[in-house]
Amino acid sequence: MGRGMTAPGVRLPLEVRAALARLVERLQSDAAHVSGLAQAGDAPVGGHADALSAWLYASWYLALPQPDPVEPSGRWRTDLSSALRAALPSGARWLDGWVVLERRHDGQCVVARRGAARVVRPGEYVNRARPGVPAMPGDAxxxxxCLDGVDKASGFWTTRSDADLAAPLVRVHWSVPPSSLPLVVARVAVLLDALAIAYSLKTPATVDGCARIDTLVVYVSATDWPRLDAPVTTLARALGPHLRPWHPPLARPLAPGAAFAEDPGEESFGQRRCRILAGGVRELLAGAPVGAGDAIDHLARCLQAARIDPERPWLNDAG
Incomplete structure (x- = not known):
C-alpha cells in the first residue's frame, strides 16, 4: 500500500498508533472497495467531503469492535426517547410563571415567560390557572x-441545560449499550447539574441507531472542562459495568467507555479526522506498497500537515 517512506517513524502514543493500525488493517481487508472509493471523486456524500471520507467514518471511526448482545425479543423498547426523557432529573422539576400563547390541536402549547418562548407537549405542562381544564391562551x-426533542433528520434525541453553552466547546464520547443509556444519561445529567455546568447532549433515539461506538456525546464549554475532567473520569470508572470498553479513535481516553475531544465547531470531530485521513489514504494507494508501520506513520504525518498534533489528536488544529 502506498509510496515508499524514508523518514523516521512518527512518535505516537500507543492508543493513537493502535487506532491508526486498525485503520490500516481495515484498508487492507477491503482494498478493492477502498480503491474504488478513492477514485470516485470529490462529490459530497451525506454530509461528508467525499465517498472515501464517508466510508472511513462509517467503517473505522464509528464501527463497533463487536456488536452488542442481542436482547431477548420484547424485553427492550426500540424507541428510547421516552425512557431517556424520564431519566432526566430536569423532568421532575417544574417552573411556574409561564403563560399560554397558543394551544394546538394535538395538545401542544406555545408558552412564554420573561421574553422566552417554548413549545411544550402534553405531560410537560400543568394548568395552574384552571386545574384539570385544558390550557387555553392566557392561562398561567x-x-x-426538561428541554428535549428528537431531530428527525439525524435520528438523535437531544437535551440541554436551561443555561446556554458558550463556544468553544469540548465533547465527551460515551460508548453505552442501548439498555444502559437511560441510566448513564441520568448519572451524567445529575453530575453536570450538581456542578452547575451548562451542557447539551445527544444520543440515538432508537435502538437501531446505537450500532455506533459513541452512543452518547456530551458537549460543555471548554472553559468548564478543567473542573469537569476529574469528576467525569471518576463517574466513567464508576459506570464501567454499564459501558462498552471502547471509545472513538483519536479521542483521549478517560476510562474504558469514555473519551474526550475538543469540538471543531463547523464539522464533527470524527468527520474532520476522516476527511484529513482520506487524503493520506489516497496518497498511499497511489504509490508503491509499504508496510503497515510506514503506512501508520504516513497517516500520522497527514494529521500533522493539517495542524493536528498526532501525539494529541483530540485537540483542535494547532497554531
Whole structure:
C-alpha cells in the first residue's frame, strides 16, 4: 500500500498508533472497495467531503469492535426517547410563571415567560390557572424544566441545560449499550447539574441507531472542562459495568467507555479526522506498497500537515 517512506517513524502514543493500525488493517481487508472509493471523486456524500471520507467514518471511526448482545425479543423498547426523557432529573422539576400563547390541536402549547418562548407537549405542562381544564391562551401554566426533542433528520434525541453553552466547546464520547443509556444519561445529567455546568447532549433515539461506538456525546464549554475532567473520569470508572470498553479513535481516553475531544465547531470531530485521513489514504494507494508501520506513520504525518498534533489528536488544529 502506498509510496515508499524514508523518514523516521512518527512518535505516537500507543492508543493513537493502535487506532491508526486498525485503520490500516481495515484498508487492507477491503482494498478493492477502498480503491474504488478513492477514485470516485470529490462529490459530497451525506454530509461528508467525499465517498472515501464517508466510508472511513462509517467503517473505522464509528464501527463497533463487536456488536452488542442481542436482547431477548420484547424485553427492550426500540424507541428510547421516552425512557431517556424520564431519566432526566430536569423532568421532575417544574417552573411556574409561564403563560399560554397558543394551544394546538394535538395538545401542544406555545408558552412564554420573561421574553422566552417554548413549545411544550402534553405531560410537560400543568394548568395552574384552571386545574384539570385544558390550557387555553392566557392561562398561567407550570412547565417541566426538561428541554428535549428528537431531530428527525439525524435520528438523535437531544437535551440541554436551561443555561446556554458558550463556544468553544469540548465533547465527551460515551460508548453505552442501548439498555444502559437511560441510566448513564441520568448519572451524567445529575453530575453536570450538581456542578452547575451548562451542557447539551445527544444520543440515538432508537435502538437501531446505537450500532455506533459513541452512543452518547456530551458537549460543555471548554472553559468548564478543567473542573469537569476529574469528576467525569471518576463517574466513567464508576459506570464501567454499564459501558462498552471502547471509545472513538483519536479521542483521549478517560476510562474504558469514555473519551474526550475538543469540538471543531463547523464539522464533527470524527468527520474532520476522516476527511484529513482520506487524503493520506489516497496518497498511499497511489504509490508503491509499504508496510503497515510506514503506512501508520504516513497517516500520522497527514494529521500533522493539517495542524493536528498526532501525539494529541483530540485537540483542535494547532497554531
Amino acid at each position: 401554566v407550570a412547565v417541566t424544566s
